[in-house]
Amino acid sequence: MNYCNHCGARIERRIPEGDNRLREVCTACGYIHYQNPKIVAGCIAEWGDRILLCRRAIEPRYGLWTLPAGFMENGETALEAAVRETQEEANARVEVTGLFALLNLPHVSQVYMIFRAEVIAVDGEPGPESLEVQPLDETSIPWDRLAFPTILHALRFYYSDRRAGAFGFHMGDIIKNGDGASFVARRASPEELAPGAIASAHR
Amino acid sequence: MNYCNHCGARIERRIPEGDNRLREVCTACGYIHYQNPKIVAGCIAEWGDRILLCRRAIEPRYGLWTLPAGFMENGETALEAAVRETQEEANARVEVTGLFALLNLPHVSQVYMIFRAEVIAVDGEPGPESLEVQPLDETSIPWDRLAFPTILHALRFYYSDRRAGAFGFHMGDIIKNGDGASFVARRASPEELAPGAIASAHR
Numbered sequence: 001m002n003y004c005n006h007c008g009a010r011i012e013r014r015i016p017e018g019d020n021r022l023r024e025v026c027t028a029c030g031y032i033h034y035q036n037p038k039i040v041a042g043c044i045a046e047w048g049d050r051i052l053l054c055r056r057a058i059e060p061r062y063g064l065w066t067l068p069a070g071f072m073e074n075g076e077t078a079l080e081a082a083v084r085e086t087q088e089e090a091n092a093r094v095e096v097t098g099l100f101a102l103l104n105l106p107h108v109s110q111v112y113m114i115f116r117a118e119v120i121a122v123d124g125e126p127g128p129e130s131l132e133v134q135p136l137d138e139t140s141i142p143w144d145r146l147a148f149p150t151i152l153h154a155l156r157f158y159y160s161d162r163r164a165g166a167f168g169f170h171m172g173d174i175i176k177n178g179d180g181a182s183f184v185a186r187r188a189s190p191e192e193l194a195p196g197a198i199a200s201a202h203r
Numbered sequence: 204m205n206y207c208n209h210c211g212a213r214i215e216r217r218i219p220e221g222d223n224r225l226r227e228v229c230t231a232c233g234y235i236h237y238q239n240p241k242i243v244a245g246c247i248a249e250w251g252d253r254i255l256l257c258r259r260a261i262e263p264r265y266g267l268w269t270l271p272a273g274f275m276e277n278g279e280t281a282l283e284a285a286v287r288e289t290q291e292e293a294n295a296r297v298e299v300t301g302l303f304a305l306l307n308l309p310h311v312s313q314v315y316m317i318f319r320a321e322v323i324a325v326d327g328e329p330g331p332e333s334l335e336v337q338p339l340d341e342t343s344i345p346w347d348r349l350a351f352p353t354i355l356h357a358l359r360f361y362y363s364d365r366r367a368g369a370f371g372f373h374m375g376d377i378i379k380n381g382d383g384a385s386f387v388a389r390r391a392s393p394e395e396l397a398p399g400a401i402a403s404a405h406r
Contacts, residue, residue, distance in 0.1 A: 005206055006206070033208070035277055036276065037275050037277060099372075167262060
């Protein structure tokens with residue numbers, strides 16, 4: 001960031017008075033350009049026993065598999081964003097059944113909100129952001145060709161819950177370590193505070 | 204927004220190729236200035252039978268009462284943001300017990316994440332953003348002088364759950380109507396899908 005959005009003058013990085021963080025501040029009009037984390041919303045869209053996965057037609061991670069998900073837009077709710085992205089990327093109309101996972105990615109300043117949803121209809125070809133869309137079951141998911149660690153961990157929780165016979169709500173952080181990333185559980189609900197639940201979520 | 208952050212040229216509002224929304228696009232370098240919703244994170248900080256409320260020393264809503272909460276910063280998690288804001292505004296150190304409410308405000312493009320937390324210690328005077336901090340119980344809360352509808356609805360859920368003897372997770376939207384705002388429940392969990400629960404959440 002080099003120039004002020006408001007007056008076009010140069011900006012500088014400094015800590016404004018009364019603040020304690022470096023901000024982009026205009027040297028002429030003093031406007032402070034705050035930058036904040038973005039929300040990525042998406043769905044685990046269930047179609048019978050299978051779920052919809054999309055193969056990415058765009059960078060980053062071209063050709064790898066993902067859940068339909070994308071940046072929440074101004075003026076919409078997280079649930080609306082998840083439903084819209086599922087329509088755009090998988091061309092599927094869904095009805096959301098609940099919030100399933102809330103995952104922080106502090107190293108890229110993103111928060112993922114993954115909902116569970118039921119597919120009402122799939123309307124032909126996928127959108128331009130997907131090479132293909134496939135309804136897959138656990139054994140047919142390309143586990144070694146998933147686009148993002150958030151997708152890997154959300155799907156692990158999903159199948160773990162499914163085997164256990166009950167879907168929970170999963171909150172935590174995806175922490176980057178080298179080329180990989182691990183999940184660290186954060187307190188989501190009294191049930192998840194049980195030592196067994198927290199231990200099993202560290203993987 | 205008038206000028207490009209990157210090259211300083213004029214921006215225009217148009218729909219970029221392959222997009223379907225109006226964006227701020229640079230007329231010279233083509234950079235697209237996306238704008239996305241912001242996350243506000245805060246705590247219902249429990250101190251015995253009471254919770255901490257802050258009286259705002261800043262605009263908007265100077266002099267009105269609020270939960271300690273503020274904009275999540277880049278590089279932190281939502282839980283870290285809630286704990287930090289509680290430290291800054293109420294000068295209280297807390298331990299989070301769980302996510303309590305996730306409230307969308309599409310008319311201002313914000314998402315509130317309210318956590319429940321236990322106060323470990325209160326360290327003297329409140330921060331510069333608060334005129335005063337008080338531990339209050341349900342009957343002493345200034346219900347007609349709360350700063351934001353998110354705070355009102357979060358506190359209503361809190362005391363309703365407390366009377367019922369169990370804390371749930373509340374997800375929904377705060378929709379502006381005239382001078383007021385009402386809460387509309389969105390599907391959060393199978394339990395909240397029970398007709399009685401949804402009906403009681405519309406208020």
